[in-house]
Amino acid sequence: MAHAARRFLVPGLLTAVALGVPLAAYAANLSGAIFTTNSTGTVVNENTQYTAKTDVYLDGGPGPNAPASAAGLPAGDYYYQVTDPSGKDLLSTDNISCRKVHVNSAGVISQIYSGLNYSAVKGLWTGTACTHTSNTDTDHASAGAKTVQLYPFDDTPNLGGVYKVWLTPTSSYTGSTAGCSGKSTSACNNSGELYSSGNYHGFVSSQSKTDNFKVVYKGKTFTAPYVTVSKFHDANANGVQDSGESSVTGWAVDATDNLGVTNTLFTAATLTAYTAGAYSFTESTPAGTAQTVAYKDGAVQSSYPTASATVSVTIAGTSGETHSVVYGNVGLGSFDACKVFDRNGNGVQDADEALVEGWQFTLSGTTVLGGAVGSTQLTDASGCASWEDLLPGTYTVTEGTETSGEWTAIGATSSTQVITSTLSGSSMSGTAAAADYTNQRWLVADFGTKGYWHNQNGLAELTQDNIDAVNVLDPYSSSSDYSSSADEPFDGYLASGAAVCTETVGADCGTGQAEVSEFLTEDNGTGTHEEQLAQQLLAFIFNVQHRLDDGGAYVVVNGGLISADDLVADAIYIWNYGSDAEVVAMQELLESFNSSDAVSYVPVDPGTPAF
Template identity: 30%
Template sequence: MASRPHRIAPLAVLAAAFIWWSCGEDQEVPVAPGLDDLAPQLSTQSPPAGGGSGAIFTTTPDGGIVNENVRYEGKNEVYLDGGPPPNAPAHAAGLDEGFYVFQITDPPGKLLLSADPARCRIVHVNADGVIDQLMAPTDNSVTDPDGNTVVDYTAATTDNWADSKTNGKFDYSQEPCHQDPNGDGTPGTDPVDVPGFFGLGRHDTNTDVDHGLDKDAIVVQMMPYGTTPNPGGVYKAWMTPIQAYVDVKNADLNQIPSDKNGKVRPHDCPDFCADADVGFVPSNRYTKTDNFKVTEQFPAEITVRKFNDLNGNGMWDADEPEIGVDECVVPSGTDEGDIRACSDPDAGGWPFDYTEPLDGGTKTQTFYTPETFVAGIAGTYTAEEFFLTDWVQSASRLDGTYLDPVQKAVSVDVLAIEPGETHEIVFGNWKFSTKSGMKFNDLNANGVKDADEPGLEGWTIFVDYNDNGSLDEGEPSAVTGSDGTYTITGIEPGTFKVREVLQSGWTCSFPNPGAPDALGVVASTACYHEETFTSGSAKTDNDFGNWTTATKSGKKFHDLNGNGQNDSEPGLEGWTIFVDYNDNASLDEGEPSAATGSDGTYQITGIVPGTWKVREVLQEGWTCSYPSPCYHEETFDSGEAETGNDFGNWFPAVKKGMKFWDQNKNHVNDGEPGVEGWTIELFGTAGDGTVVLMTTTTDVNGNYEFTNVPPGSYTVCEVMLDGWAQFFPTAGANCSQFDNTADHLHIHGAVGYDITLSSQDVDGGNDFGNVPLEGCTPGYWKQDQHFDSWVPTGFSPDDQLVGLFSEAGNEPYASHLADQDSGDPDVLIGNATLLQALRFGGGETVADKAEILLRAAVASVLNAAHPDVAFGYSVTQIVDLVNAALASQDPNQIIDLATELDGANNAVNGCPLN
């Protein structure tokens, strides 16, 4: 959060929006909601939960400095501030939401100094924990939590209120509550037209500069109140939830404080005081208090600051940032100690406890740097910083002098006897740094981290504080992870060398690589990084590279899906891999080789320097899918370790199945006879992306087989024969999408199989079952004695025609009066049922021809939907075809479709439902 100047904003420059009201009986109160709105809430509001969180503070007229305490030179300068203090995170010290009453007393709380009724001193705290409204007074009554009317304000306010200085009596309308004394628009700065209350002010409200913009916070003037009898000029501000107040006072917020008769020793009242208001219960855990002082003294100022000691030298150098100004920290939680921008709502200044003398004892509160305090009485004041995660305190300074040893808590003795006394407490801390990078396997030993070079696990990297080349106790270190990365934490500020602990058989080639030797390999001339660490710095990309003796290794894998990649597939045992010195593609004597193990891995040793191709000895029937072409060309340098040079192969798959006659139409192959000469297609994409289309026909037993199928993903479909309907499978791949396409100039069975074939698979069981086509005519479906046959279809004779064929509800069809062949009255197509459509006639107009089509279409839908009818169309196909024909309004297209559907309804195998 942003910091502010450490000063009191002059009253004359405040751009505040003052709010005031009159408590008079004849006054309107239009500015803010009053107790009229508050009454129903009083009846249900319970004291705040959580034990009464948050705090209150006295502050300046703009809220610029909280806990002002002793700096006020006049009572009208004292304002009430509820909520977070400056430089704190936005969620700190917030009050519980609700309505509160405030008052001013002497320090012990025995004498009430507030001169107006409690109803003039009600504020609201919003959900963000800050005061956002001073409530307008009202004459109305309030209700207790039990629903009982407790006080009638109109009756209660007939009493006069008295002023102790003149003993004058003033009626209720003159009560100085939230009003501008002389009408000049500046409450609290001019004489009040009421004897005895000269210049007291009347609860002005100003925007709180800390949280006014983001939380709608305001500060509220405490006036009017009498002068404290305390010899040191000390007052106490109180605030308590309104429900806690009315529980004691019987909801009497309207009682006018009455001046005590005479002086009550030892508490002489200079002007006005009254008996303590019993509504404020000191022991109540929800009651908040804060002491302040009004006197013309010479208060001292104490400023507490914190700097980030970047170089850890215990001195605040010119370029080092101030925490709470230049950068902020997260004060608590899982991110405690993180450095953030001050605009981050979770970050703020550095937290510290501030202890000051108070009423013969001390008072301690938490604040956030930077903060300026007013110390108006002589005594000892202490600032004690919090310890945050991963931070180390390196400095403490009092009034320009660094303390040795460093002090977590710094105290200052304040004299407060002359103007201009100031003190400054400064804390300095530094945060541990980190160092990260990667330990990589320098495969080509060229002293450079190339893109394909992997990390090395289990290597120790350390900060060599004493520069002796060895890892000593107390020196920060880290071990590289499985990917070779490391992060060293806990590094102090300073300039140090970062080294590796060299392992046996390895050579460091980076950092600081030297020139290649005769074999082309590189060694480092100085295997370390030299870095300057500052507080909280994070050094990255500090890598180390090493190489070891030369080998060639890899894996022979079974490329099950034929995609030319090793997808964690199993190895192939017993394959020979060799280095083809003479590049003749054959294994010759003297060429290094190795046989793959049970997991398919191999390792070739004894490879002479040079550039060679590494090949496999291909076995019969197999196809090499990786690499392409089937070799790795590598440059071997002395001492190089080449890994990951794999080979992948696949073997063709076989796909089998059967075409059977489903004679009992139960959608199951019950050992029924096969059908010979039926075309089956397999099409899709091989693992390497090649498009595959294969065709075969069933043999005398109805069996089919595809051989030499590359691994891949395919669809298997049957090509339909005229006069047959598909009865198995009933669910699976959508083969209709391939009908009459460029590669398939025929009709397929609607359902097929989506399959995935792997290398060496022999996949069977994907059968197809068919029966000769069947169909029942419109004449069958419209007969009353056949209505039972409708039941399995899911349709009813009374279903609306347009509910099935939506285009029939459009013109020129909807309003067309269709003939009924049964002699029944004609019916509009748009109003017809399915049964009425089966009785349609016909004619010459487009709408007449639509009658013919709809009659045939309804019968076709019933045939397609009935489980015991082997029909050549699905319901969806019929609906789509009919709607398209009707939408065209082409009589030829309509009649052609009607003829086609009538043909299906009159299938050669007849109606199986007769």
């Protein structure tokens, strides 16, 4: 149940919060809160002194000042009781069965159970049906929320007119739930509800939630001690709330009272300590933040980098006693450096460009506290190196120099960014800095001429898969009239059915290799330009298959990059539809590649960089 913004944390309000704890094992930390209110749930004990005991009602849900995302009470059945502030005197006078409620899935009290209260009739205990008065919580009626009257309970012995209400899951209750029978000379309604250290009439302190409240008392005036708990955004991490650094509302702080009950307050909070003893306060430390300082009564208790989240306060119990606990926190930033295999060299990561694992980056810089930072990492499988939990400051990430000489930086090799801490609501965070570094990898391949691919060394490299791959392409998928000694496709046989034989060693008659050899050695001095293009294209394709490993590799044509596959596709198109001039130009271009022992290319695979 999320409470309206007008509600504030009350003196004496203690709530306990934990996530994911089963009903049978609530232990110290229950989510949500309990608090006393009026019958309609429109007041949250803001130092209210109720004029009569019958005016006090119990309500439940997310605690005051809690963020909207805070959880309500875990669903299930609960018992409640009223005691003096020390918990030693049980003041509730009816049977425990009369003090049972249900919490629904919205985390609010939604049902008040009936029970049996016992009174003496003619010397015997007799049960009478009992149901505590309830009303609709008008602020949260849509969630099914109800308030339940705490009365009946006896007057408190406390001089300030202070009471304590307790709530515990029925599964955690250790007192007796048996009905009363027999002679009325024995104990009944309070049977099993006896005080012992850590166990308050069946309510174990580590498994309960409490709230203190006042009813008008006509005795001597006593101003109960209290502790204020606050938090500030220490943006410069210097441990002082400087001008412009905001106080933080809604930050969770676990408060443990002198009875051992731990509940969660949300800053800014006031805990009224009606009994003397040792109290402790432990702030939450969410990931991505750091505590910079902790103060008690204006004195530094601990500070960064060894700040402690826990502050202990001893309450003497004197009238008008006050204490303060103040925490400072800062949001921590991060810096992600990612290495882009910028294959096309345009300075950005395109959709088909991978990030590179194993690239070296070095972080350097100075925090706002003046400390120097230095650290070197290699990019992980994601292609990025990440530095987390950085104090505000100025940081530079510089890429390492790869030692193979294959890589060329396309963009900047370093990036300097400022990390600051920001506050949004009750959450702090530091800047998430990031930079991409683009590099291109260049390799060199030794291509073979068409003569190489016709001789025994070239033919030895060819596989049936290589030949099958070219047999489906236009220049080779159907028979041509280029030659009487070889025709297409390269299956080892002429269209007439005769086996193709060659004088080349390593190419047996009737094999694709034999027919490839004959095709590549065909005298085209008087042949067509298309035949010459088809021969150079065939050699180029074999070079791509065996020297570049992947047709997606980029080669340089007219000063620009083109993938080998696209160059093959362009050659096939020109073979089919190009003019004589275009066919000759393409044939000469492919021949220039095939004749080179130093073809520069950008591979598809970035490989493993060396440092």
